[in-house]
Amino acid sequence: MTHLTDLDASALSHLIHDRKVSCAEVMQAFLERISRQNPVFNAIVNLAPSDSLMSEARAADLALARGHSHGWLHGIPQAIKDTAHAVGFPSTQGSQVLATQMPLSDSIMTARMKAAGCIVIGKTNMPELGLGSHTFNTLFGATPNAWDTSVSAGGSSGGAAVALAQRMLPVADGSDFMGSLRNPAGWNHLFGMRPSQGRVPNGPGPDVWLDQLGTEGPLARSVRDLARLLATQSGHDRRHPLSINGSIDISGLQYTPDALEGLRLGWLGDLNGHLAVEPGILEVCEDALHAMLQAGAIVEPMSLGWDAQALWECWLVWRRALVGPKVEALLHLPGAREKLKPEALWEHEHAMALSCMEFHKASQRRTGFYHHLLKVFETVDVLALPVAQVWPFPIEQRWPRQIGNRTMDTYHRWMECTIYATLAGLPAISLPAGFHPHQPWPMGIQLIGKPQGDVALLQVAASYEAVRREWLQQRPAAT
Incomplete structure (x- = not known):
């Protein structure tokens, strides 16, 4: 029999509900795996004691024996990213300043996952305050890449990704x-x-009106798990007035190549040279596009059709406006200014200089970009571009200072390719695309869907998975 930890959540759910394996057996298998791998990868933090977790698993087995299942995640171990609250676990956000912060209630997403039956075993590591796409902090240390421990795992959901991989x-x-x-x-x-923005309501945090750029969501090794977890996380919550009504309906997803036939896909590449991109990344993404092309998709190179530098400046204003107050809220804590990472203080400093007029102009520019994309989506079904502009970099490096002969003028400029879906509030999915030609480093391609087109985007991913199923089964070497 395949080892339990090799199975995805859907497969485990099937075995548990058919009473072919117990929740206790599943928990034991994952705890043993964590004891071997986590000392190397540092992906899960604040892990709960094994005896209490085994007790929860046995209680889940007793519930099933009485004919009661909480849902598809019944008895399945889950670690929550440290941005979200889970009762009984500190919400540190990777910061020494918040090392002992204990939440009084679960975040909306955590509560929904618990209601579907998961057992929370701990939290997953992240950069301090989620700033930067490299998972390291002074509280827990760094999380290396699942495929090569000498390089970055990415971020800020780096701990979650490595624990999964x-x-x-x-x-x-x-x-x-x-x-x-x-x-x-x-x-x-x-x-x-x-x-889509509002699909999975955050928090709730101190602001539910302006703070609409960040969103929670799923990571998975299969599209079926990705879709099921998103369905669990999604739906309106009255504490979040801008959240979208209703959960998504994934019952019609087809795990066949059929949906790629006639799919109109616009390839943005490096935005006609605007984005600095390391060698080999565009080629790997084009290999993924070629697989979709062979399955019947129509792939056309295209331009963004909007001033990319103006969008970057718009992004800087919005990011500072939203991040700055969060840093400000921490500065009254003892030793906060000395303990917080320099990038957080930089965001706060620039936020303090923002004017209401400047922010409103950035909001108007963002609105214009959204309306522009509505026109673009009259001619294409999906937009594609790389998911990162650099390959995984040395784990000791804070962030890439240079791409080719171009200097990165901020600590996050090398991730500029991700701002377009965020600014427009559109759904975006990262698909495994390929590997570095000489290193074991993966790279993804990013697909952006139409407004609230989450299910349609999941269908594209499911069809891509069907086309490249065997290739996608690759896994990192055992440690």
């Missing part, structure tokens, strides 16, 4: 502001999805 979790959750689900998925040979 290294079979310490069967499925994972994360969040995405500037590619924080998409980038680690791409760098660890996984599927990661940023849902």
Whole structure:
């Protein structure tokens, strides 16, 4: 029999509900896997004691014996990204300043996953405050890539991605502001999805009106798991007035290549040279496009049709406006200014200089870009571009300072390719695309869908998975 930790969540759910394996057996298998792998990869933090987790698993077995299942995740281990609250676990956000912060209630996403039956075993590592696409912090340390421990796992959902790729979790959750689900998925040979804005209500945090760029979402090794977890996470919550009504209906998804026939796919590439991209990345993405082309998709190179530099400046304003107040809220804590990472203080400093007029102009520019994309989607079904502009870089490096002969003027400029879906509030999915020609480093391709087109985008991913199924089964070497 295949080892339990090799199975995805859907397969485990089937075995558990058919009473072919017990929840206790599943928990034991994953705890043993974590004990072997986590000392190397540092992906799961604040892990709960094994005896209490085994007790929860046995209780889940007793519930099934009485004919009661909580849902498809019944008895399945889950570690929550440290941005979200889970009662009984500190919500540190990877910061020494918040090391002892204990939540009084679960986040909306956590509560929904628990209601579907999962057992929360711990949290997953992330960069401090989620800033930067490289998972390291001074509280827990760095999380290396699942395929090569000498390089970055990406971020900010890096711990979740590595735990998933290294079979310490069967499925994972994360969040995405500037590619924080998409980038680690791409760098660890996984599927990661940023849902439509409002599809998965965050928090709730201190602001539910303006703070609409970040969203939680799923990571998975299969599209079926990705879709099922998104369906669990999604739906309106009255505490989040801008959240989307209703869960998504994934019952009609077909795991065949058929949906690629006639699919109109616009390839943005490096935006006609605007994006600095390391050698080999565009070629790997084009290989993935070629697989879709062979299955009947219509792939056309195209331009963004909008001033990319103006969009970047718009992005800087929005990011500072949303990140700055979060940093400000921490600065009254003892030693905060000395403990917080320099990038957080940089965001705060620039946020303090923003004017209301500047922010409103950036909002108008963002609105114009969204309306522009509505016109673009009259001619294409999906937009595609790389999920990152660099290959995984040395784990000791804070962030890439240079791409080719172009200097990165901010700590996140090398992830500029992720801002377009975020600014427009559109669903975007990262698909495994290929590997570096000389290193074991994965890379993903990013597909952006139409407004609230989450299910249609999942269908494209499911068909891509069907076309490249055997290739997608590759996994990192055992440690």
